[in-house]
Amino acid sequence: MLELTAVPPDVVGCYAKPAALDELAGDAPAIRVAPDELLLLRARENLGALERELARLDSYGIAVDLSSAFAVWALRGDDRAEAFCRLSQIPLPAPPATVQGLVAQVPAKVVVGPDELLLLVPSVVSHHLHTRVLTACADLVHA
């Protein structure tokens, strides 16, 4: 069984020296896209505080609300791993983990949780991911 659900995106992009981002990340849910680029999840409300903290760690550091850049889809259910292997050649790591690469031919960040896979894709191709999941996993999709 597979469930595909749209999740309200909440993503803040942080750009600074790697050491600053290491310190900033802490235990917050995050995706390290590059040494100087960190995507913090569920951090939109604290954007102001984040900007101040980042400025303290790196005077050139910036934090940008990127929530509108992403569409977030959750794959839930027992068949989520089966669905994922039909959509991407990325090996799925054991949770908790994050990976990035092509999913359904579009660039994606994947947050592997114990009960779900969160797929963050550019909002401009969100429709494509939705269609591909429903097509490729028609026999698995619950709703």
Next chain:
Amino acid sequence: MFEFEGQTIPISEGDTIASALFRSGVRVFSRSFKYHRRRGLYCLTGDCPNCLLTVDGEPAVRACVTDAKPGQHVRREVGWPSADRDLFGLLDRMHRLLPVGFYYKTLLRPRWLWPRIEPLVRRMTGLGTIPPASPAASREVRHLHPDVMVVGGGTAGLSAALTAAEAGRSVVICDEGRLGEKVAPGAVRERIDELAALARASEAITLLERTPAVGIYEGPLVVLNEPSFLHLVHPQEVVVATGAVELHGVFPGNDLPGVWLGRGAARLAGVHGVLPGKRVVLVGGTDEVEAHAETLRTAGADVTRVDGEIVAARGRRCVESVVVTVDGEHKELPCDALVLSRGLVPRNGLALQASGLPVTVVGDAAGADEPQSAPRSGVVCLCEDVGVEDLAAAWSEGFRSTEILKRYTTATMGPCQGALCQRHVRAFVASKPGATGPASARTTARPPVRGITLEEVSAGVRDELHQETALHRRHLQLGATMEPAGVWQRPRHYGDVVAEYWAVRKGVSVMDVGTLGKFLVAGPDAGAFLERLYPCRVADLRPGRIRYALLLGEHGFVVDDGVICALGNGRWYVTFTSAGASAAEPTLRDWADTWGHEIHLVDLTAAYGAVNVAGPRARELLQRLAGDPIDNAEFPYLNHREITVAGVPCRAIRLGFVGELSYELHHPSDRSVELWDALLEAGRELDIRPHGLDALRLLRLEKGHIIVGQDTDFDATPAKLDMSWAVRLDKPWFVGKRGIERAAAHEPLRRLAAMSFAGHAPAEGSPLRTNGRNVGYLTSSGWSHVLGCGVALGWLEQENGAIPSELECDGTVGTVTHDPFYDPAGARLRA
């Protein structure tokens, strides 16, 4: 039961299509590729081309490894009026007229002959016909990541899989049939069944039956063609255990129906309970001969074993006798089946593709590819109908290695990919005086080793990938006709291009320009970086100001354009064209890395939407929704401000691509719909209407503004575009400066020029002529409603520093102009 050319064929348990047909008396399964010789079952391992049939409209299905299922519709592929009685069989008596490579050297004169003959040749030869109205593809891919991928489910493959599983590794094992099904009952079959039971019980092993491996690629990546999925397997290690194919016999009459390879005959008798013949002559001396003989006898055949050389198989429609030499003596033995068990050839096509990859070959597939004696007469390549005589003819014509013999004769290029015939072709070459070792080397092994349809190859890739802005649904609701513009879907118009045009020129209009590339550039070196990147000045740009900028390649050619907005605090907001957005990021990162600049580059293309509010009443509209001052004094042309419009925070940029007062509102794309709706609602009294690309192209053309990609060519320097004003050659360095300086040393051969036409607007792309000579072509053209003439941009040849002033084009006359057609002073932009 299934249907076969009008007959009803019963199915027994475990039947393949081939075994069911043979049980029902079918002996001719196909006609040969070129000469239409009768072909019957031969290998029963999926290696030879003899049993390729059309099943449910799908051509070239290997009947010997395809399950028979009720309701199937099966037919043979070649033969007129039927494969049994094929009039084209006369071709078999015309070998002299159809020599190898005949199409290279016959039917060349008169020249009209070949185009007429070719369709007939294509109809008479080849395999099945691809149905033109196939249903849409529905296959998907699955990516698997086992530690070990084992190809082949015989004893060697199963043993390897179990060993790996016991060592704690995850394993995928595939076989093109069901495990053991090709093996007649006996000790080997029992061993396979035993190992298969262990494999099925192992949680570490994923077993894929009826799943041939198609190829091995870098990675390693192994492609498996399972009936319902195309599996792309990414293992750490590959084990190839594809076994061996029996040595194909080459002698006169070797392709008559009734000639069998030993394993095939034993499988038919032992697995399917069908005798290949009642009087069987079994020739060979392999370890398997005794087992084959026992299987055939048990099934009820009268078996004569011969350990000698075959001189010929004889028979009119099928084998009736075989002539053999035993101890130097010729014997003719009557029979209705000749079974060959003369040796094994490693089925190593997959392994040979995997040079340099972590691939281990085990079992018979790892056997030595031993040399053998050259064939003297008979069909070498069953797939392509190439005989020893054809090889000899090609050799005499100068094709003297396996590689070029292959290309000229097409031997080894058929469905079996040389599994049966390659060894004979090599032996033929090796036997020739003067042939060196490399001449008889193997031909290059390439995927696919098993046939695969285009639908299967394209599994999982069938949805068009395009990008949509957040306003996509709104455009559709407004009746927009969408068009692909690069990677985007954009509104071409909303039903009335002229009304959209006049809304911009006389009132107010909105356009979704969220497709523009949008980037934030920051970091300690951001200013220096942009100064080196762009040909215009950047450092002197005060916060709140913007500047139009060309982006040049290293040779000084224009690759994109956009604007630079100075934000202050070492931050810049830069835009690129919609088409150039995706290339912008790698380009900028490349330069930053090259120069060692420490910058942060944030792609905001998806994060920010953008709506251009344009027209003489644009300010009036925005003043209804924005609390911030936007009058000309507070917010002049070529400036940007942070303002709030209908509650949506926007970076408003005053530009003038369409030649009117314009505010480009960049905002979080998740609020695009809110902003768009508010603008249309507030503008209702102003007769607002959105405009699409058709209106935009005309509006900007009236201003003489270029579209990079449409009006530029691969070698368009700013000078050729009459845009040297956008380049500051007094800067010490910028990307493309040296190219521009080099180009400046020579008079350009052509230039982009603006021109107007009376009467009508010529079609875009039309040639431009003067004094009856072609001197250029149009890149953009349209009828200017406000000016009442055709306006265009086009490339013109330059001679002695000048371009023609008057032109003929598409039945009208044009005049070159040097100022923008519309509002040349730009007063409307600055209003």
